[in-house]
Amino acid sequence: MSIESRQESERAVPRVVSAAISRHGSSKMLETYLGDIEYLVREQQWGEAVPLALALPHICAALADAGLRSSRAQYLQWCEVWVRPEQSDTCLSVPTPEALYAMARECAGADDLDAHGGVPMHALRQVRLRRLSRAAPPRREISLEEMSDLTDEPGPGREACVALLEAVRLWYSDSASMDATVQNNLARLAVLR
Numbered sequence: 558m559s560i561e562s563r564q565e566s567e568r569a570v571p572r573v574v575s576a577a578i579s580r581h582g583s584s585k586m587l588e589t590y591l592g593d594i595e596y597l598v599r600e601q602q603w604g605e606a607v608p609l610a611l612a613l614p615h616i617c618a619a620l621a622d623a624g625l626r627s628s629r630a631q632y633l634q635w636c637e638v639w640v641r642p643e644q645s646d647t648c649l650s651v652p653t654p655e656a657l658y659a660m661a662r663e664c665a666g667a668d669d670l671d672a673h674g675g676v677p678m679h680a681l682r683q684v685r686l687r688r689l690s691r692a693a694p695p696r697r698e699i700s701l702e703e704m705s706d707l708t709d710e711p712g713p714g715r716e717a718c719v720a721l722l723e724a725v726r727l728w729y730s731d732s733a734s735m736d737a738t739v740q741n742n743l744a745r746l747a748v749l750r
Contacts, residue, residue: 640657660714
């Protein structure tokens, strides 16, 4: 086979390898944030875990927006699309988007994002700060069954943590890992001062 015909045949074959790699890629910054929440859940430090988990829809909505903006409507829409029960899980109920948003407002207090939307700076800063902190020892992921077995937290906080952690992982693997806007915003967030 000549060099020219080999080059033509290579052009004809679509490059699916790069799409497959990005589909399974991850964001170290986002994984660190999720790992911190899982650690807090495992240690049953609900006062810290629940607010971090409830900020996830704002973080994801902002990362998907070119201006890093989020709003109540975007929070609810993100939850509507991505927060859903596992098909195999029958013991854990999933809070509604409205319930998640009400819990998030309760944890954060009144928010400027309610009225007209904006950049959720506090939540994005938390993701970035966790990236900048010194490396934590490797943590094992906590499974849904393990989270479901933790009973110190009354249902809504525990259920919110479980549902949102699963939703973010699903969102990232199915959508965000291939979304240029999300990837650009993660890169921008990594270098913001």
